[in-house]
Amino acid sequence: MSYFRKNIEKMEGYTPGEQPALNSIIKLNTNENPYPPSPGIYDALKKIDPAVLRLYPNPSSDLLRNKIAGKFDVITDNVLVGNGSDDILTIAVRSFLSENEKAACFTPSYSLYPVLAQIQNTEIVKIPLEGKDFSFPAELVDKTSDLYKSINTAKIFFITRPNAPTGTNIKLEYLDKFCTIFKGIVFIDEAYADFSDNNALPLLKKHDNIIISRTFSKSYSLAGIRVGWAMASKYIINGMMKVKDSYNVNTVSQYLASEALDDTEYLKENLAKIIGTRKKLSDKLRNYGFKVLDSRSNFIFASPPDGNAEKLFKYLRSNNIIVRYFPGERTGKYIRITIGTDREIDILLKTITKYIDKYEKV
């Protein structure tokens, strides 16, 4: 007999991107920041007194919450800290979705949403992004359209902004309109927002059905400490607090995240470098005949001239460069490349030049 719930028994589980040993590997597959965290983190680690680790952490990460609130011009009651923004997503699913209810998201977008829905035993409706540019379907903000009606009863709609793996941004006006007509929670996953020229924060004061999540994993170069946070109304945060694990964020991570948040100057420099490298990489690949979507993130989604992304993916892999490949009718024509250091991207470009010389030149 099976002890597991049927939905768990039959599911496959989420496959995180490969985390290989780094010796001689150029790792451009899981959208980590190529630069180390703020120098303040070096000092902070040294200052930790191991004796404090015998005690439980602050259950709601209050020092960090206060700091986040101050920085983003909300109040502490608007902030929930999580064990990575994946924890925030899990808390949201468990807060708003009963079994056999419905969630929704775009496709392609972050592949964890359908996995979380499956764990919760809820349906998830996937709205396809349209055309060559994976653009957001206009009918979705038309209440009378069949497309909108297909998600009308969903309790939560997950929107990655900038989107992954496309790197593109749903327009704020579109998002604003969607928040007005949609009756459930709009979960705006802003893991990559710092790499974009705008974000959805201005909508937070306008709509009571918005949750915005952020993370220290990308722009702050701290994927290893697992800290993310949600910003939402006090009412929503209070409810989600009841669902989170009591001590969901450990003492060291609360402290390091708090230190990283202080170093605004370092964050700016880091972002400027990555955005610069993103432009260089996008321009060069377009010169080589790639289709490159207009990225607002720390990765690009690029399709080689012959559309055979799997072949390019494997070629790069055999040359010790790991990028991400998502099989599928449409995504399978693209590879997703995390923006690395300039040195790493130079090596990538040289390797792609060789590939093109070998396979694509006539």
Place this chain on the structure above:
Amino acid sequence: MSYFRKNIEKMEGYTPGEQPALNSIIKLNTNENPYPPSPGIYDALKKIDPAVLRLYPNPSSDLLRNKIAGKFDVITDNVLVGNGSDDILTIAVRSFLSENEKAACFTPSYSLYPVLAQIQNTEIVKIPLEGKDFSFPAELVDKTSDLYKSINTAKIFFITRPNAPTGTNIKLEYLDKFCTIFKGIVFIDEAYADFSDNNALPLLKKHDNIIISRTFSKSYSLAGIRVGWAMASKYIINGMMKVKDSYNVNTVSQYLASEALDDTEYLKENLAKIIGTRKKLSDKLRNYGFKVLDSRSNFIFASPPDGNAEKLFKYLRSNNIIVRYFPGERTGKYIRITIGTDREIDILLKTITKYIDKYEKV
């Protein structure tokens, strides 16, 4: 309108024990270890290269899993690492309990189980421990009894061993028999097992429906890093892996837990000290006329001579000593005292002497 699920909307949420600032407070309320973690943790913290924190952690904490497997004579596939053992409990609830199904536990035991059941929108049957000694009801291992029939269809039964807040141990023979007749998962929460003279590990090879959870929070003095683990059959661990968050344990905690596990000598000394202090405290309180349950844990459950535990709790609080008080018809006659350092327990005993002189002597 409410965005939340009805079960979430109406629940109160778990209240963790108070985490006050430590200045001049003697904190004996949340069963933390009074001694600092292994000296190896001091060196380990210094060795961490912050540059590695830009990368995601190993998703399944494999180095730590391997080490745990080696130490407890199981294979790596028998081990799941969690963000504290609360994470293990949450994963189990989400793996084995569908909405409107049934879970079960003893009462009093760890008060988080009913909260997790409520979040999952499942019923939880609470089997009362019996009599003055809070003993485990014999009928529960009799398949034909009404008591057993009341939990016959439960999908998971949570057993804290040693139990909290009583500190007492369910007998291994009793547990063995229960695992044989019960058709669901028996979750044996061994957060305090290192303070006991035996544990349920020998049952793991005998029954395929057992999950044993452990933690670094108590015996290893590392509540602040949030690391716990489960041991179970490969089949159970595989299924629970699908439900856990992808990167549920951060890089620093994986590393520190792994270092702590190596220092067997320090663990032994630490345990010996706490068990010694536990005996001293229990003996002295019994001399004062307290009823003290026979603890196998790092805390004791003690009832003052007049049974007015709330009054004693408040008196201690006003003298900067925090212990735990659980209101209720039966638990309300007791206070739970975490075993502190000898110095802390001496101060506690002096304060209790004053209390008895003031209120209980005629």
